[in-house]
Amino acid sequence: MTVIPQIDPFEKTANYWLKRAFKYLGQGQARHAAVLFRHAARLEPASLEARMGYAIVLRALHCYEASNREAAAALAYDSSRYLPYYIMGLNMHATGHKQEALDAIGFYLEGSFDGLFDMPAWDKDLYENEEIPFDPFDKLPKKQARLERMLQMAAKQIKKGALSKAKAALFVAYSAPYAAPNAQRSLLTALYYEKLGDSARAIAHTRVAAKLAPNDCEVQATAAGAFYRLDEKHAAMVSLLRAASLARYALHELMVCTLCEQTGQLSVAATMLISMLKRTPNRQTTCYNLCVCYLKAGKLSEASGYIHLCREIDTDDMQVEYLFTLVEKFEMAALSPDALREKAQSLTFYGMLTRSQLKVILRPLIAALDGGVEGFAKSLMDDQRFANRFLSVLPLPACNLETLLPSLCRYLPADFAQTMLRNILLLDPKDAAYKQVAIDLLAAMHAPAPYIIWHEDHIISVEPGPTLRAQARLLQRLVLRQIRLTVRLHKSSSIIPFVLEMISRMTRAQRLSLAHDPLHIWPVAFCLHYSTLYHQGEMPVNYAVDSNSETGKLIIEALSTLSAMRPRRKQHEPD
Missing domain, CATH: 1.25.40.10 (Tetratricopeptide repeat domain)
Known part of the structure; x- marks a missing residue:
């Protein structure tokens, strides 16, 4: 053998x-x-x-x-x-x-360009353009930012159902200096009137928004959805076709495709996606969305080619992997077009996940986590696809995986953990809480700076420095002001330890009374009590106390309070 x-x-x-x-x-x-x-x-x-x-x-x-x-x-x-x-x-x-x-x-x-050449020194003739006034241009971004903030507040209140507060925010958004026509503001106003049940005004404001931004895909898609809800079919179709012709980015595709599915116009979405593929061949999000459109239309053979193309180009995309596996099951089952349409009803377009899809994507992570955090960390180091899956689902708020990061970093080598955390800082969405956890862990591990982070529509470089000292609160600042006044009245800083001990033994109500003391009752009482204790009646402060006046009564009351709080030791007695 x-x-x-x-x-x-x-x-x-x-x-x-x-x-x-x-x-x-x-x-x-x-x-x-x-x-x-x-x-x-x-x-x-x-x-x-x-x-x-x-x-x-x-x-x-x-x-x-x-x-x-x-x-x-x-x-x-x-x-x-x-x-x-x-x-x-x-x-x-x-x-x-x-x-x-x-x-x-x-x-x-x-x-x-770093190190290739030095920037020229300041020269008045060379940089004379710096003296051009830019006042008219500086005011415009500030006004725009305030208007956007007002619109965000109005949208938040409409979502909550607080229409009275939304009306107040919209009223400010329509006031000067924001009175110029604005498409987003008109759309929000239309939504406000739609919630109120005033269809005529909602339609009018939606028409204004569509007219103000004829070349904005997002505005046109939102207007089309509003028109459909308000039963304006012709205007809705016009806005939908315009949005489909203007679509350029993945967000535009998602908006138009979702709207086409809701209105039963998937042929419009498919035509838009085919046109986009002619401009940008092999575009992954476009191929994915076109595959979903064909599945919803019952065309399995056409859908299969596009999802295979997505899978070939990028094997690390978890949403593509899910749909690829699903299409393979459909092919093995040899479903009829009607059965395929029924099965594909729950599918979403690229960028959206249902709860059932999320469970399938999370299944390998949950199985690895059942073996403990140490086993999960070993899987991250050994399997690159597993690590990519973890990074792809980490930003999803439903997963709440940022709580796992501190435990993982204990079992990962320092270099691997720092690389993973730096990668997390550049993930999208850009404003999630997990990035704060990642940057805190990097600082705790003394990772070398800078940290590059995608945050609030900016890519910034963060240099962690020494922790800033805590800022005094309002109550602390007011009390400090009374201590300074006491030192000025006493004409010596030797009274400070005595005053600090008295304040430390006060109740919160007494400290509030000390902070809110426009007549300066407490500084005088501090000086009188200190002089009585340590100077046998010698008064450094010249302040006559009239027991019959309102101020005198308050000073006597404060002295009585201080007398009940005698110092524990005589360390405050001057030399």
Whole structure:
């Protein structure tokens, strides 16, 4: 019997796959190159060349979200790199995050030019444009910010059902200096009247909003939804078609596709998505949404090709993985078009997850967590796809996974934990509580600064410094003012320890009386009591006390209170 020897499989290095990836990229085969770049990045996660090569190819395939994820991962390994900022800036611009794009490009320019040349010194002739007054331009952003704040308050109150408070906020939003026409304000006003049951006024304000912003996809989609609710079918169809023609970003796709599903116009959504794929081939969110449209229409063969394309380009997207598995089940079951339409009714478009979908995505994480936090941490280190799954669901508020981060960091190596936390700071959504947990953990681990964080529509660099001393509260400041007045009356700072001990033995009501003392009763009482105790009747303060006056009665009452609080020791007695 011949025994076949066991052959140890030889795993190629990351550099080998990088060379082959660049070869395919030079031949124009971007999808093949993406697979090889991804494999190289998994073999050597800290390799800037592999990470950035994968990010660049993903961007060439119009997968901006995945490209942004890889660029952020490269930045997490080394915050001194500047090339990831360039890719992030381009991706942010392509996904509609204009301010974040400017911030990222600014970091790139700052890093790429660092040390190449020195900025010229200040010269009046060179910088004479700095003296141009910009007062008219400075006031506009402030007014716009205040108006947006008023609209946010009104929207919040309408959501709560507090229509009277919403009316007050809208009244301010319509007052000077915000009286200029504004589409968002008109839409909110229409929603307010719709909640009141005044359909005529709601329709009128919705028409105003649609007219004010004819080239704004979000306004047109919102107006179309309002028109449908108000039974204005023709106006709704006009706004819907205009929104579909203006759609550019993933958020626009989500709004239009959701509205088309609610109104039974999925053919409009499919036409829009096909048109977008002609402009940006292989766009992952567009392919995903088109697959959902075809599934809801009962066309399994057409849907299968698009979800396979999404899966081939980015294997780390959990929502794509869920739909890919579901489509495979549909193909194995050989469902009829009617049965397929019924099964696909619960599917959502890219960017939205139902509770059942979330349970399926979380199932591997829950299974790993059943083995304890230490086993979960080991899975994060050993399985890159598992780590990507964890990072993808961490921002979801329903998961509440930020409470797991401190325990995980105890079982993870310091370098791995810091890299993971830096990656978390660049996740979207940008204003979630888990980022505060991550930055606190980085500071506690003494991770080297700076920390790059995506926060409030900005990408900022945070340099943790010494903790600022606590600021005094209003009550503390008022009490301190009375202590200073006492020192001035006594003409010596030797009274301060005595006054502090008296204050420490006061009740809260007595401290409030000390803080709110416009007649300065307590400073005089402090001086008189101190002089009586330690100077045998010698009064440094010249203040006549008339027991018959109202002020005199208050001083005597304060002295009686202080007499009941005799000092514990004589350390306050002057030398």
